[in-house]
Amino acid sequence: FSCQCDEGFAGDLCEIMLCHDFFCFGSFSVCENTLQGPLCHCERGRTGSNCELLKGESTPWSMCKNSTFCQASFQDGKCDEICNNSECLFDGNDCEVDHSLEERNS
Numbered sequence: 001f002s003c004q005c006d007e008g009f010a011g012d013l014c015e016i017m018l019c020h021d022f023f024c025f026g027s028f029s030v031c032e033n034t035l036q037g038p039l040c041h042c043e044r045g046r047t048g049s050n051c052e053l054l055k056g057e058s059t060p061w062s063m064c065k066n067s068t069f070c071q072a073s074f075q076d077g078k079c080d081e082i083c084n085n086s087e088c089l090f091d092g093n094d095c096e097v098d099h100s101l102e103e104r105n106s
Helices: 067-073 086-093 099-105
Strands: 030-034 037-041
Touching (some): 067 086
Antiparallel strands (some): 030 037
Protein backbone atom coordinates (compact mmCIF):
# COMPACT_ATOMS: atom_id res chain seq x y z
CA PHE A 1 0.00 0.00 0.00
CA SER A 2 1.04 3.62 -0.30
CA CYS A 3 -0.33 6.71 1.37
CA GLN A 4 -1.46 9.84 -0.45
CA CYS A 5 -0.13 12.55 1.85
CA ASP A 6 -1.88 15.83 2.52
CA GLU A 7 0.01 18.93 1.45
CA GLY A 8 2.85 19.64 3.84
CA PHE A 9 3.48 16.01 4.85
CA ALA A 10 5.68 13.21 3.48
CA GLY A 11 6.91 9.73 4.37
CA ASP A 12 5.54 6.22 3.95
CA LEU A 13 2.81 6.96 6.50
CA CYS A 14 2.71 10.75 5.99
CA GLU A 15 4.39 11.06 9.38
CA ILE A 16 6.91 13.75 8.39
CA MET A 17 5.83 17.38 8.46
CA LEU A 18 7.50 19.51 5.77
CA CYS A 19 8.63 23.11 5.77
CA HIS A 20 6.05 25.62 4.65
CA ASP A 21 5.94 29.38 4.23
CA PHE A 22 6.39 31.20 7.53
CA PHE A 23 7.36 28.00 9.44
CA CYS A 24 10.50 29.78 10.63
CA PHE A 25 10.20 33.35 11.91
CA GLY A 26 12.54 36.00 10.56
CA SER A 27 13.21 37.21 7.05
CA PHE A 28 16.53 35.39 6.73
CA SER A 29 15.79 32.24 8.75
CA VAL A 30 15.88 29.06 6.65
CA CYS A 31 13.76 25.92 7.00
CA GLU A 32 15.31 22.53 6.17
CA ASN A 33 13.27 19.34 5.68
CA THR A 34 14.77 16.50 7.74
CA LEU A 35 13.63 12.96 8.54
CA GLN A 36 12.52 14.24 11.96
CA GLY A 37 10.52 17.09 10.41
CA PRO A 38 11.25 20.75 9.71
CA LEU A 39 14.41 22.26 11.20
CA CYS A 40 14.85 26.01 11.39
CA HIS A 41 18.25 27.65 10.98
CA CYS A 42 17.68 30.98 12.66
CA GLU A 43 18.97 34.31 11.47
CA ARG A 44 21.36 36.16 13.77
CA GLY A 45 19.58 37.46 16.87
CA ARG A 46 16.75 34.88 16.79
CA THR A 47 16.37 31.54 18.59
CA GLY A 48 13.74 28.92 19.42
CA SER A 49 12.56 25.87 17.50
CA ASN A 50 10.84 28.17 14.96
CA CYS A 51 13.13 31.19 15.46
CA GLU A 52 10.15 32.70 17.28
CA LEU A 53 12.24 34.28 20.04
CA LEU A 54 14.63 37.16 20.01
CA LYS A 55 17.83 36.22 21.85
CA GLY A 56 17.37 36.80 25.57
CA GLU A 57 13.58 36.43 25.34
CA SER A 58 11.72 33.37 26.66
CA THR A 59 8.21 31.93 26.52
CA PRO A 60 6.40 29.25 28.50
CA TRP A 61 7.24 26.89 25.59
CA SER A 62 10.99 27.54 25.53
CA MET A 63 11.84 24.28 27.38
CA CYS A 64 9.35 22.09 25.46
CA LYS A 65 11.17 19.62 23.17
CA ASN A 66 8.27 19.49 20.69
CA SER A 67 7.18 23.12 21.09
CA THR A 68 5.84 23.56 17.54
CA PHE A 69 3.59 20.51 17.71
CA CYS A 70 2.62 21.04 21.34
CA GLN A 71 1.68 24.69 20.84
CA ALA A 72 -0.45 23.75 17.81
CA SER A 73 -2.22 20.94 19.67
CA PHE A 74 -2.56 22.74 23.03
CA GLN A 75 -6.09 22.35 24.47
CA ASP A 76 -7.42 20.67 21.31
CA GLY A 77 -9.35 18.05 23.29
CA LYS A 78 -6.94 15.22 22.36
CA CYS A 79 -4.28 13.82 24.67
CA ASP A 80 -0.83 14.11 23.09
CA GLU A 81 1.48 12.17 25.41
CA ILE A 82 4.66 13.83 24.06
CA CYS A 83 3.22 17.14 25.31
CA ASN A 84 1.96 15.83 28.66
CA ASN A 85 4.80 17.19 30.83
CA SER A 86 5.56 20.37 32.73
CA GLU A 87 7.85 21.78 30.01
CA CYS A 88 4.98 21.54 27.49
CA LEU A 89 2.32 22.80 29.92
CA PHE A 90 0.70 19.35 30.29
CA ASP A 91 -0.96 19.59 26.86
CA GLY A 92 -3.42 22.12 28.27
CA ASN A 93 -4.84 19.38 30.54
CA ASP A 94 -6.03 17.44 27.47
CA CYS A 95 -4.74 14.25 29.14
CA GLU A 96 -6.81 14.69 32.30
CA VAL A 97 -9.38 11.94 32.73
CA ASP A 98 -12.90 13.12 33.55
CA HIS A 99 -13.78 10.63 36.32
CA SER A 100 -17.31 12.02 36.62
CA LEU A 101 -18.11 10.49 33.21
CA GLU A 102 -16.80 7.12 34.38
CA GLU A 103 -19.02 7.24 37.47
CA ARG A 104 -22.12 8.09 35.41
CA ASN A 105 -21.47 5.18 33.06
CA SER A 106 -21.03 2.55 35.80
